[in-house]
Amino acid sequence: MKKTIYSILSAICLLYLIGCSTPKYSIFRYDNGDDYFREGLHRIVGKDGKIGFADEKGNVVISPRFAFVFPFENGLAKATHEGHQVAEGEHWQWISPEWFYIDHKGNIIRNDHRYSQIEERLKTYVAAQDTRIGVAVIIDGKDTISVNGNRDFPMLSVYKFPQALAVADYCMKKGITLSDTIGIQAKEIKEDTWSPMRNKYGVSDLRLPLSEILEYSLQQSDNNACDVLFRLIGGSQVSDSLMKASGYGDITIGSTEDEMHRDPYLCYQNRATPIAMARLFDKFYRLEMRHDSPVHEAVGAMMMLCGTGDNRLPAPLAATDAVIAHKTGTGGRNTQGRIVGINDAGYVFLPNGRGYAIAVFIADSAYDMARTEKIIADISKIVYQSLEN
Numbered sequence: 001m002k003k004t005i006y007s008i009l010s011a012i013c014l015l016y017l018i019g020c021s022t023p024k025y026s027i028f029r030y031d032n033g034d035d036y037f038r039e040g041l042h043r044i045v046g047k048d049g050k051i052g053f054a055d056e057k058g059n060v061v062i063s064p065r066f067a068f069v070f071p072f073e074n075g076l077a078k079a080t081h082e083g084h085q086v087a088e089g090e091h092w093q094w095i096s097p098e099w100f101y102i103d104h105k106g107n108i109i110r111n112d113h114r115y116s117q118i119e120e121r122l123k124t125y126v127a128a129q130d131t132r133i134g135v136a137v138i139i140d141g142k143d144t145i146s147v148n149g150n151r152d153f154p155m156l157s158v159y160k161f162p163q164a165l166a167v168a169d170y171c172m173k174k175g176i177t178l179s180d181t182i183g184i185q186a187k188e189i190k191e192d193t194w195s196p197m198r199n200k201y202g203v204s205d206l207r208l209p210l211s212e213i214l215e216y217s218l219q220q221s222d223n224n225a226c227d228v229l230f231r232l233i234g235g236s237q238v239s240d241s242l243m244k245a246s247g248y249g250d251i252t253i254g255s256t257e258d259e260m261h262r263d264p265y266l267c268y269q270n271r272a273t274p275i276a277m278a279r280l281f282d283k284f285y286r287l288e289m290r291h292d293s294p295v296h297e298a299v300g301a302m303m304m305l306c307g308t309g310d311n312r313l314p315a316p317l318a319a320t321d322a323v324i325a326h327k328t329g330t331g332g333r334n335t336q337g338r339i340v341g342i343n344d345a346g347y348v349f350l351p352n353g354r355g356y357a358i359a360v361f362i363a364d365s366a367y368d369m370a371r372t373e374k375i376i377a378d379i380s381k382i383v384y385q386s387l388e389n
Contacts, residue, residue, distance in 0.1 A: 024046070024047065025044040025045060025046050025047075025052070025054070025060065025064060026044065026045050027042065027043075027044055027045070027054075028042065028043035028044060028045050028051060030043075035071070036071065037056060038071040038072045038073065039072040039073075039075070039104070040055055040056060041053040041054065041055055041061055041062075041071075041072055041104070042054065042071075043069065043071065044060070044064060045064060046063075046064030046065075048064070050064040050065050050066060050067065051064055051066045051067070051068060051069050052064035052065060052066065052069075052106075053069075053072075053077075053106075061104065061105075061106075062102070062104075062105070062106035063106070065106075066079045066080065066081060067080050067081050067082055067083055067094075067096070068080055068083060068085075068094040068096065069102070072104070075103060075104065076101040076102065076103065076109060077101065077102050078099050078100075078101055079099065079100060079101070079102050080094070080096040080098060080099050080100070081098070082096055082098060083095050083096030083144075084096075093141060093142065094142075095138070095144045095275075095279075096143070096144065098116065099115070099143060115139065115143050115145055117386070118137075118145050118382065118383060118386045118387075119145045119146070119147065121382050121386075122135055122145065122147045122379060122382060122383075123147050125378065125379065125382065126147050126148070126379075129375055130365075130366045130367070131338075131362055131363070131364060131365040131366055131367065131372065131375070132148075132153070132362065132363040132364050132365075133147065133148060133360070133361070133362050133363075133375065133379075134147065134148040134149060134151050134153050134273070134274040134359075134360070134361040134362075134363075135147040135148065135149065135274055135358075135359070135360050135361075135379055136149040136273070136274035136275040136277070136278040136357075136358070136359045137278065137356055137357070137358045137383055138278045138279065138282045138356060138357045138358075139354070139356045139387065140286075140354055140355065140356070141282055141286050141287070144275070144278075145383070146274070146275055148274070149273060149274045149275040149278075150250075150273050150275055151273060151274075152250075152271040152272070152273060153271060153272065153273070153274065153341065153343070153361035153362075153363050154267045154268045154270060154271055154329075154331065154340060154341045154343075154361075154363055155251075155253075155270050155271060155272050155277070155329055155341075155343065155361075156267060156270070156329030156330060156331045156340070156341045156343055157221045157223075157226075157327070157328060157329040157330065157343075158272070158277065158327050158328065158329035158343045158344075158345050158359075158361075159239075159251075159253055159270050159272075159329070160217050160218055160221065160226055160327060161218070161280070161281075161299075161303065161327040161345070162239055162242070162243055162248075162251055162253065162280065163217075163226065163229060163230065163236075163239045163253065164214060164217065164218055164229075164299045165239075165242065165280075165284070165296075165299070166233055166238050166239035166242045167210075167214065167229050167232065167233055167295065167299075168292070168293055168295035168296045168299055169242055170232070170233040170234075170238070171210070171293070171295045172292070172293045172295070176210060176295075177210070177294070177295075178209065178210050178211040178214075178294060178295060178298055179209055179210070179211065180209065180210055181207040181208060181209055181210075182207065182208060182209075182210055182213055182228065182232060183205070183206075183207050184205065184206050184207065184208065184213075184228055185205055186203050186204050186205050188224065188227065188228055188231070189201075189202075189203045189204075189224050190223070190224055190258060190261070191203060192261070193223040193224065193257065193258075193261055194221065194222065194223050195222050195223055195224040195225070196216060196220045196222050197213075197216045197220075197222045197224055197225050198224055210295075211298060213225045213228055213229060214229070214295075214298060214299065214302060215302055217229055218299065218302045218303055218306070218327065219302050219303075219305055219306055219307045219308075220307050220308065221308050221328065221329075221330070223257035223258075223261070224257070226256070226257050227256045227257050227258050230256050235256075236253050236254060236255060236256055237253075237254075239253045240252060240253040240254060248276050248279065248280055249276075250272060250273040250275070250276035251271075251272040251273075251276050251277065251280065252269070252270065252271050252272065253270055254266070254269040254270060255267075255269050255270055264331075264332065264334065264340070265334075267331055267340050267341070268340075272359075272361075274345075274359040274360070274361050275359075277345045277359040277361075278345065278357040278358060278359040279357070281325075281345060281346055281347045281357040281358075281359070282347065282357035284300065284347070285300065285325060285347035285349075285355070285357070286347070286355055286357070300325065303325040303326060303327055303346065304323065304324070304325040306325070306326050306327060306328065306346075308328045308330075309326065309328035309344050309373075311370070311373040311374070311377060312326075312328060312342075312344040312360075312373050312376040312377055312380070313326050313344040313345075313346055313348075313358065313360065313376060313377070313380045314326065314380075315377035315380065315381070316377060316380050316381035316384050316385070317348065317380070317384060320351070320384075320388070321351040322348055322349065322350050322351060322384065322388070323348070323349040324346050324347070324348050324349070325346050325347050326344055326345060326346025326347070327344075327345060327346065328343060328344045329341060329342070329343035329344075330342055330343075330369075334364070336364070338364045338365055338366055339362075339364070339365040339367075339369070339372060340363065340364070341361065341362060341363045341364075341365075342362045342365060342369070342372040342373060342376065343359075343360065343361045343362065343376075344359075344360055344376050344380075345357075345358065345359035345360070345361075346358060348384065350387065350388060352388070354387065356383070356387060358380065358383060360375075360376045360379050360380070362375060362376065
């Protein structure tokens with residue numbers, strides 16, 4: 001009997017010792033392998049998915065408690081308690097509104113106050129306006145500033161950017177080049193809509209190079225040119241499907257320009273969150289999606305010569321060496337007498353080598369066009385002045 005009890009106790013002790021000696025974490029995976037050691041530490045992942053650090057002997061030095069943390073560099077590691085993961089092709093990045101730095105003991109040394117202060121300034125400014133405003137800024141692909149960034153806003157003509165990506169994708173698959181001509185029937189050229197293309201060529205059957213139609217759509221926000229491109233690729237749903245398949249579920253494209261003209265409330269159907277649009281611009285310019293094909297290259301170059309919205313995002317950049325590529329959107333007034341939307345979104349290349357994607361959406365504005373555009377310019381100024389150095 002005593003031997004039996006002794007054997008059971010011995011087994012329990014052995015199991016306990018085995019359990020104690022088994023690491024209660026896994027090694028963080030990086031580039032399809034175990035995380036590298038930096039300054040004697042590498043990242044580990046706890047059972048709840050939180051991240052910490054262990055030394056070369058396997059000892060836990062900083063318990064897993066961060067949503068994400070970068071490797072140590074010069075005695076500090078950048079960490080956060082919140083955010084979300086975003087796929088970028090074969091890789092991914094972590095987007096968070098609040099970062100801080102820790103030392104080798106896990107102590108918070110300092111917060112990234114600079115970006116927090118930008119966000120607070122934007123929140124204060126936005127709260128003082130009699131309109132619905134959404135702002136998202138992604139800095140160097142790592143840090144996100146957001147005010148109402150996850151709320152839906154009507155895109156208006158900003159959707160001509162994701163549409164252009166669908167055109168580029170279609171052309172790659174079909175072997176269509178920028179110099180190929182596209183037939184346009186007279187009935188496709190509407191007379192009661194914004195159309196510099198119609199103003200130049202009139203209402204008649206014609207053929208134009210794809211490059212010229214894209215220029216009208218992207219640089220001058222031509223509504224007839226936009227609908228010709230929708231017809232070319234097979235409809236607005238093709239653009240929507242590409243966004244969903246590419247991981248941009250918060251960008252919805254459901255109506256053509258002609259459909260929105262006939263039913264203005266369809267403007268609200270073509271919607272996006274500021275964060276989703278900023279992510280798309282970040283991927284296109286910073287991650288160089290614009291080099292995927294000659295048509296993608298052309299789209300990128302065209303938006304750097306955008307002919308609309310000089311009083312919006314570009315306004316505070318005019319006297320600087322910064323370069324902006326952007327796409328605007330402008331709506332009429334709804335039945336309440338408010339402007340449906342005034343938007344601008346793009347990517348800013350700073351002369352110091354840094355860059356940021358920015359999307360500012362304004363919906364249901366009680367102000368006139370000039371005052372609403374100035375709101376976008378003011379937001380652009382706050383961001384630029386905080387990041388230029």
